[in-house]
Amino acid sequence: MRAESSTAGFHPTVLLWLAVGWIGYAVVPWYGLDDNFFLLGWLLDGYPLDDDVAPALFLNLQGQKLWLAPFALLLALPLTLYGRNRNDPLFGKLLIAVGAIGMGWFFMQGFGIGLRGWNFAWLNQLFGELDDRQFGMGYGALLTVTAFLFLFCVGLAARGAVGGDVFVVSAIGFVVATVGVFIFMPVLQMLANALVTPDGGYSLGSFISKIFSERLWSLGCFTGTRCGVALNSLFLAILVGVLTTLLGLVFALVATRTGFRYRRLLRALTVLPIITPPFVIGLAIILLFGLSGAVTQFVSGIFGIQPTRWVYGLPGLLMAQVLAFTPIAFLVLIGVVEGVSPSMEEASQTLRANRWQTFWNVSLPLMRPGLANAFLLGFIESMADFGNPLVLGGNFDVLSTEIFFAIVGAQNDPAQAAVLAIVLLFFTLGAFYAQRFWLGRKSYTTMSGKGDAGVHPRLPSLLEKGLFTVAGLWAFFTIFVYATIFYGSFVTRWGIDYSLTLQHYVKSFSIGRTEHGIHFSGAAWSSFWTTIEIALISAPLTAAIGLVTAYLLVRQHFKGKEAFEFGTMLSFAIPGTVIGVAYVIAFNVPPIELTGTGIILVLSFIFRNMPVGVRAGIASMSQIDKSLDESSLTLGANSWQTFRKVILPLLRPAILAALVYSFVRAMTAISAIIFLVSARYDMSTSYIVGRVENNEYGIAIAYSTVLIVVMLIVIGLMQLVVGSRRIGRRGVESDMSQSRTNVAAPVVQTPGAG
């Protein structure tokens, strides 16, 4: 009854990708354009014959860029498959060959021929001077190489890869290719850059002397001078890791093991780090403890102590980062603390242990892996943090800011930046690796899912009191900090003139009326709209690639899956500053020339935030029984139909969460994009940092407040939408509540925890 796939004519998927390939080669301009492609201005610019906007076919016909001509041949070859069945060995072999040669040739010509002819001296020697050149590739090139990629995948599937499933093979191919081009290639190019000497040669010696330099590893702070940058970062990260873990544990215990009535309030705390741009806490610390800070002045007024700049450096950084990252530790630990099976603790009590002995000998050891997880997460976050060190660092240099100054400062030394980035990468990847292979595989969850009734015992009362005190103080401090930000945005000039004013808001967000209608005259509008635009474009793309990756990881088995998973989660451990530097180095020159465009911002967001989508997807997909997919398959749907009709509808809450989350992350990110913004595409966060550097704190704080409010609204709306959805089913309702916490969960979903 099930229809045999037709043998006559073309395989429809092949036809589709051939068409895409031909459009890329013969219809769309091959090279990048000066203005926006989608405005279609190029149609009037001498298309299709003018060199600048011509498709490859027309260039070739005019005898130019002849190295593009082989693509025509390669795209013509699959036409010989007319009438062949996909089970025909020739079908798969030919497509694999065409795809592989096409992609190979594509990258060879792209990297081989650049702005000044041959890119490599040996090519010059081999073929002689080339008196032609090429610019960065455009949409034509993109479509063509995409076609080759998918033809390759169809070929592989026809040869039986992953059970011959075209959709799955193509999805794997797509993810591998994009992650390869936009994460691995730039990072590798950056690493290669670290070997470059100032005069342009390559030298391992200078690299080694740089990487072991005093500047990085000096132990001077123990003898009175300054410590190396790398050690500063390490020291700070360890402190932050320990403190956030302890505080997170305190909160988790308060929320789950005491009679505390306002748990929901505690949960609300977990939203804070998501909506707060990373440097805002640093700003507030300056407002409170800086030279002209409120607390500083208050104390010096009473005790007559001379105000100092003590807060700039380790103390301030520690304060800001602990404030910023404790909620993350809390999110990790609350799951772990709840996961300790009550029956274990009840068993311990029936075995004559008292509350304190139970806590110390049973509960705490069971939480150990969670504690390690939380520590490593705090460690990585602190290492990667860029905003706070930028505004609060003072003389306490850390790796992330040092990288920034190596690129944009007076030194302008990409090689030095690359060396620093390698050290930073070494630390974060080390932590990532440790987390993954030390904890990731073992399952410590004691919850069996069924029949685990029982109540968590109360904590010893002394411990309980201690916890309440610490938590109370911390909560008070947090509220104080946020109140300061809010209040500060209305103050004329903090530290000097505390009169209330709206001038900062007016200056940045005024709306005027002109004869042409509403005019956004405030200084901040341009960056604000850019940010929204970029965030809106990147969010769905991030969610899509994240969920597809999650689907592959949870539901499919294929060779090299471990490596695939590692590669896709790797960008989680690559600090934003490193990605920023890598993108600047890799995408500044052809073949992929993207600096100064909005595309590079979108790309950086997609690949920075992709692990978030992956984690959200994995979390909810693991709750969908695999037999649902299988029954769909045995009922005759193919894997694409199954994905679309069964999995996606059930994942709707996760999709929404991934969307909102990547949107919000795109709005608050600073570390990567500060390298990538341009005059045309300035982003909110880099604009704010610019104001801070000009000492215009008022505007910076007012803008931050607006961002926080906007994101609160976005998250609130999302909670409403997700919360109001109901499927008349007990099981699903509990699913829903789970995915509701997913709004915040991606932070918790630590690398490898799934």
Added chain:
Amino acid sequence: MSEVRSNAATVKFDHVTKRYGSFTAVNDVSLDIEAGKLVTLLGPSGCGKTTTLRMIAGLEMATEGRIMIGGKDVTCLPATDRDVSMVFQSYALFPHMTVMENVEYGLKFSGVPKKEITQKAQAGLELVGLAKFGHRLPSELSGGQQQRVAVARALVLEPQVLLFDEPLSNLDAKLRRHVREEIREIQQNLGLTVVYVTHDQEEALAVSDRIVVMNNAVIAQDGTPRDLYEAPANAFVADFIGEANIFDCEIESVSKAIATVKLGPVTLKLPSRGQTPGPAKLAARPRRIELAKAGAQNTLPGKIAKSTYVGSHAEYVVSTDKGEIFIISQDVDQIHAPEATVGVAFARSGPVLIGA
């Protein structure tokens, strides 16, 4: 047009092996399933029965060997392209679709005209007695009803083979009996080829035309329910299907396919079933062993170790030189007390010789 028909086809396994890394889940299994029959794969957990079923479905691919359905080689065909439906242990009803949408789901991908889809789905629901439940969500049905929706969803595709993966394990005992009778009835009425996986031997005996007992990745025995019960091929089957006492014995001689068997002081004449003189094993069902007076002729002397009265019959454990023997006695008028000495007698037909 709108009734559910059968396209029953044969299934053939030709030396099929499935390995996961170094672990062999199914080892060199050959199997022929006739069209229109209900064949059960029976065995303890981990014996490879579910893997075998999933290979028929195309959810697992055979590492070696060939699989044919309806005479066509489907070894490399994925599940989507095989004309096979499966009823899952968890039912796997799509929670975001109504009962009707669930049943229509497979029809949509099978090139059935739109008008017919609804009619067919409705006919399928009628067949399982749920005609009025089409608009409900699966969550609004009881476990037994969900099960029947799963069956209807698989039936309406009129598959060449219908697969059941422990379909009753999520139902309570009473419902189980009822649903299994329904499944059997539908199968026989429509003449479907059904492959059915279970670990419950009673269920297997009740529904099957044929049972394939699997153990440790290979087929232990393949036969009708009666064959398996009365003439188990080996100790594993004897013990797994019903209970059996297994004894070490000695075959003294074989003539005309009748073996003279020595079991301690007892001499028995039994069908030899291909055994040759020498040490062998004897399997005897608890109901095929009787208690006689101590010292009676041709009995094994023993002492009652345990005695349990359970109303319809009495159960004894008797310790003898040949080990402890479990006996079920219909004679409840006179209950033997523990420590009593007795003679253990073997029924004329019942004990069977199996390979040593």
